[in-house]
Amino acid sequence: MKTFSTEYTAKNLTKNAGLVNLGKFADKAIQSLPGILDRRLTIKRGVTADYAIADVVMMLMMGVLAGAKHLSHLAILKADVAIRKLFGWELFPDASTFGKLFKRYIAGFGHCHELSEAEAEARKRVWSKKWFPRITMDMDSTVIGVTGSQEGAEKGYNPKKKGQKSYHPLLCFIAETRECLHNWFRSGSAYTSNGAVEFLKECYERIPQRISQIFVRADSGFFDGELLDFLEGRHSEYLIKVKMKNLVTLLMGQTSWQREKGKTGIEAVAFMHQCHGWKKERRFVAIRKLVAVQTEGVFFPLPQYEFFCYVTNLPHAPWHIHKLYGQRATSENWISWCKSQMASGAIRT
16 A cells, blocks of 8 residues: 545545545555465466556455455445545556456456465464464354355255245355365355365365464354264364254253253253264254143143254363354354455355
């Protein structure tokens, strides 16, 4: 960014002044993000080209931060003389030029990998400012519905609009920094855990080597023996919600339920169990909450419970495990921010 001074006049007003601090962050904390992009992206353009690829990526990124959810929305920056002057964008492409540049130069797998390497270098520089010996990776998936027949959109799990075509991306967040570490854009027919192991391998590659311990937390869609084998092979801690057809029968058969002190109607149990296809048994932790007691039509009162069950290699007490999993709910907010404020899955090109 260019150096600037602030004056309160009626000229060169901007409603996107917040981008100024983000631009300074990209220059100072990340030590020239445009420079990283320019060095990492091997896309060569002619000497008469009007736009450098690094500038195009920065324009799109800043446009999204300013609220753009479609390439045509980048006009909000094109019309902002003050922002363009501060960032040194004398020329600014229109929407069709943006689309042409991304499809022609950046859509290839090799250039996508280069963008990923640029992101990794930027992350390394930011993380050098703050040291985290242990991090929590929250894995999740989300549904992005579409109103058409876009490429890759297929019918699948869609709780809000059943039968609607959609995408079903995978996401991984770091709880300590709230950053979206990695994501995969998948078709709507993909099951939650499809490709989860390969996805996690890529997540681990993005983590700085100085991190000594990784804790992975995920919902029931990631309850998979192969995934657990991978995490144990990496000596990682994990906490994953259980999803089984006979789960209630399994939990009702446990005989060592104990009341949680100071919590009415709450009982907990921990036990070892080996699911079909698993190589070994693992620790299961369950909480049951009394929600009603059936008295009509039965000889004896029949309690009805709401169950919460997790598989984990953590040694903590069941109630502590339950509360620790509950902290994962914040990732739902992060997903909402990505979809609603960061155009995640919206700009498809």
